Amino acid sequence: MLDFHAVEVMSETDKQIYKYVVKNVEKVKTMGVRELADETHTSTATIVRFYKGIGAQSFENFKREISILYRGPYLMNKDREIKDIEINIRRFQMAKFDQLIDAFRRLIQAHEYIVFLGVGNSGEIAKYGARFFSNVGYYATAITDPDYPPILRGLSKHLIIVISESGETFSVIKKVKTLKEHNSKIVLLTNFSSSTLTSLADLTINYHCTHVAVPHSFNLTSAIPVIYIIERVGYELYNMDKRILEAI
Known part of the structure; x- marks a missing residue:
């Protein structure tokens, strides 16, 4: 793809x-x-x-x-949108998904620094994720420029949360490979269960959305599921340690 x-x-x-x-x-x-x-x-x-x-x-x-x-312009219709939402709701209610969220939470709590990484639309989600985590007491930053100078010190203390709908963005793959070489842990949030980034990640949480791309535009695939995943683990962090906000 x-x-x-x-x-x-x-x-x-x-x-x-x-x-x-x-x-x-x-x-x-x-x-x-x-x-x-x-x-x-x-x-x-x-x-x-x-x-x-x-x-x-x-x-x-x-x-x-x-x-x-590009056989012709393609946009989602209401029935397809609702079907995607229903698929994700069922997935998010499964015990396996709860286990993934718990593993995600434990990785966050085990690291001193949290960095979201994404470009394009995923970069905007990365910025939202960093702000949301900071709001619940876990300070995070976002890298949205693939040419941003790499972090090279103390990377074993960094958890990198990668947002990539396809898991195949070349500039992100290149950045993640560098981070892996310096012992960073990688969590991937993606629409596809098999990709280059999946093979590099320590933990992958995938969702389901119909891929939408139309002529003369960029990716229009829904971001609702990945936003839910970010918020879900954020709420879990808050519920596990309310004392962080109470002390501010």
Whole structure:
């Protein structure tokens, strides 16, 4: 699956390629790499970097995925939205989910520093998560710039909470690999149970939402479930240690 979160943090050149592609899907389906480079006034190396940056394994794979995604504008309807909500409600009521939340809570309490990490839409959720945790007495910060200088000292004391709908955002994967090399623990909140980031995480909590991407736009997949997960563990932290707020 192509990761359109990556488009949000790409260079202006790559964004121009993306805009050209979604406006000319039928034409691009018959092109080679050189032809697309000529049409977008870039190089073949730039085209290769672009399609790999959004998760395509090859140019043919990229064209196939694009043609599937952009057969026409697609937006959620009420029935699909309600079905997604019902699926998540059932999942959130399971004992297995309670165990995941408990494991998440214990990891938070075992670390001195909490850092949320995400880019694009996920970056905005990361900022919300950091503020929410701080509100319940567990100070947290958010990194939303993939080029932000990495934390390299005391990382064994850091818990990194990664927000990634697809689990395949290249810039986030690169950052997480660096953090793992320095012994940080990683918690991943994601829409997919199998991804590159899943393989790197110490704990993964996944939810279910229909992936929505429309032409000339970015990812429109609902963020309701991941917000619930953040708030749920925040409430658990508060209920476990009310004394923190009472002492302020």
